[in-house]
Amino acid sequence: MNKEELENILSYNNHAVTMSQIAVSLLLGENPLNMKGVRELLAVYLLIPYITNSQLDKPDEHYNIPKLNIKSLFGKVINKDGTLSEMTLDGLRNAICHSFVALTEKGDLLLDDRASFATRKAHDALDDKGFCNRLELDKTRNKLLSLHKQILQQQANYNNNLLKEMVNYG
Numbered sequence: 001m002n003k004e005e006l007e008n009i010l011s012y013n014n015h016a017v018t019m020s021q022i023a024v025s026l027l028l029g030e031n032p033l034n035m036k037g038v039r040e041l042l043a044v045y046l047l048i049p050y051i052t053n054s055q056l057d058k059p060d061e062h063y064n065i066p067k068l069n070i071k072s073l074f075g076k077v078i079n080k081d082g083t084l085s086e087m088t089l090d091g092l093r094n095a096i097c098h099s100f101v102a103l104t105e106k107g108d109l110l111l112d113d114r115a116s117f118a119t120r121k122a123h124d125a126l127d128d129k130g131f132c133n134r135l136e137l138d139k140t141r142n143k144l145l146s147l148h149k150q151i152l153q154q155q156a157n158y159n160n161n162l163l164k165e166m167v168n169y170g
Helices: 003-013 015-027 038-045 089-098 120-124 137-169
Strands: 073-078 084-088 101-103 109-112 132-135
Touching: 003 015, 003 101, 003 109, 003 132, 015 038, 015 101, 038 089, 038 101, 038 109, 038 137, 073 089, 073 132, 073 137, 084 089, 089 109, 132 137
Parallel strands: none
Antiparallel strands: 073 084, 101 109, 109 132
């Protein structure tokens, strides 16, 4: 086992500690957002409702939940064998909904390797499921900003159209 593998294992194992420390800090009124990687970690989890296979149920047709294209590329990750794989928003969602995201000591995000597989079946067929995908903090922050800005724009457009429609029918 090399140093990077050990760091990945420790980061993975400390996920519960990190997440609970963030939660306790928030609940006590403290600000954990200055810890490296915490803002990005929260931004990843806040994408979940917008990267789903099906539209969530709404009270009626005037309500809206923005939706991102789950087939779009989130980023490229390095596999255990050194090859590159593409991680889609669907892969990201699968990793965060069925596993978790951890933080490394450097503040990079560490995801279960299922994020870089096209299907769950492909991941389930692996003999060695012990690898994690590392997302560099700066690239991840920029991608998350872009995605959340898309959500904001979609919702603004929807609300503006709804307002115009109501004025025309009012």
